[in-house]
Amino acid sequence: MAKETALSGIRPTGELHLGNYFGALRQWVSIQEKYDCHFMVADLHSLTTLETTKNIKEKTLELAGLWLASGLNPKKSTIFLQSAIPEHGELGSIFSTLLPVSMLELNPTYKEMVSENPKAGSFGIMNYPVLQAADILIYKASRVPIGKDQDPHIEITREIARRFNRRFGNIFPEPRSMFDEVPKIYSLSSPQKKMSKSHGPDSYIALLDSPDKIRRKIKSSVTDSGSEIKYDELNKPAISHLLDIFYLVSDKSAKELEKKYKNSGYAEFKKDLAEAIIKHLTPIQKKYAEISKNPKAIEKILKDGSERARAVAQKTTREVKSKIGLLDF
Numbered sequence: 482m483a484k485e486t487a488l489s490g491i492r493p494t495g496e497l498h499l500g501n502y503f504g505a506l507r508q509w510v511s512i513q514e515k516y517d518c519h520f521m522v523a524d525l526h527s528l529t530t531l532e533t534t535k536n537i538k539e540k541t542l543e544l545a546g547l548w549l550a551s552g553l554n555p556k557k558s559t560i561f562l563q564s565a566i567p568e569h570g571e572l573g574s575i576f577s578t579l580l581p582v583s584m585l586e587l588n589p590t591y592k593e594m595v596s597e598n599p600k601a602g603s604f605g606i607m608n609y610p611v612l613q614a615a616d617i618l619i620y621k622a623s624r625v626p627i628g629k630d631q632d633p634h635i636e637i638t639r640e641i642a643r644r645f646n647r648r649f650g651n652i653f654p655e656p657r658s659m660f661d662e663v664p665k666i667y668s669l670s671s672p673q674k675k676m677s678k679s680h681g682p683d684s685y686i687a688l689l690d691s692p693d694k695i696r697r698k699i700k701s702s703v704t705d706s707g708s709e710i711k712y713d714e715l716n717k718p719a720i721s722h723l724l725d726i727f728y729l730v731s732d733k734s735a736k737e738l739e740k741k742y743k744n745s746g747y748a749e750f751k752k753d754l755a756e757a758i759i760k761h762l763t764p765i766q767k768k769y770a771e772i773s774k775n776p777k778a779i780e781k782i783l784k785d786g787s788e789r790a791r792a793v794a795q796k797t798t799r800e801v802k803s804k805i806g807l808l809d810f
């Protein structure tokens with residue numbers, strides 16, 4: 482039986498952190514055999530935030546290098562660059578006619594960006610999920626391995642697929658997201674927010690942070706009142722979220738960890754947590770140091786992957802044109 486197709490992407494907007502790693506990347510590595518996987522550096526999507534367009538080429542190679550260092554294998558998966566496939570934009574512009582603007586205005590990521598910066602709401606930001614739908618549907622991916630925060634975009638993708646299929650003929654699957662059963666990773670400085678680059682460098686652990694930086698960030702991470710190490714998301718969110726990270730990097734359950742640190746204070750717990758994170762990241766960092774010596778080789782992997790991806794994208798675009806009834810030559 483043919484494998485199902487999966488597609489996912491990350492924007493090259495800065496440092497990759499533990500939230501990206503456990504929420505997406507580690508999961509990608511594990512599904513490479515089971516699915517026909519496509520992993521995309523979403524460089525066009527990163528243009529929606531102006532400050533992130535700096536050094537975009539370097540960030541693209543760094544991101545792809547980290548993917549490889551974490552275990553993505555170009556022999557198994559198609560690893561490619563969004564901007565190298567012009568058909569994404571072409572399909573995106575066809576898709577942009579299928580939804581009312583009022584629906585895109587309800588998209589939570591759009592609302593959040595506009596509320597933070599009312600005058601900066603570009604058309605590209607509003608169109609973000611439409612381009613994302615093109616990214617996914619152009620490969621007819623039925624699975625999107627990505628964190629829950631992307632659910633609204635996947636829902637818009639499904640709506641676009643349904644509308645296209647109804648109007649022009651059934652060619653697209655209605656993709657579903659997929660998550661590991663992994664706990665969400667939260668910010669080290671504000672435990673009610675998810676870990677994100679946008680809350681400042683002390684709020685996250687980057688995959689390339691040095692051991693000393695990791696020790697310092699964990700040491701200064703926010704804790705709850707009382708010194709007990711206990712998993713209690715409601716009353717002790719900060720410690721619970723640190724326990725989640727500890728579990729992910731060490732495979733020791735919260736119960737085991739609670740027992741182990743029953744009589745110790747936060748300081749000892751944090752010290753061990755930092756060391757467990759360092760131990761987990763060291764092999765990835767070592768591999769990355771090796772891979773990043775040769776950026777041309779990373780570029781070649783992206784280029785080869787993009788050629789493969791483009792052949793599929795062109796095929797779908799021809800099919801779309803024929804379904805719509807456009808002349809195609």
Ligand code: TRP
Pocket residue numbers: 488489490491492523526612613616617625627631634
């Ligand atoms: N919006 C995704 C993010 O911010 C990135 C992305 C772009 C993506 N296109 C995609 C994810 C297609 C999955 C599928 O992380």
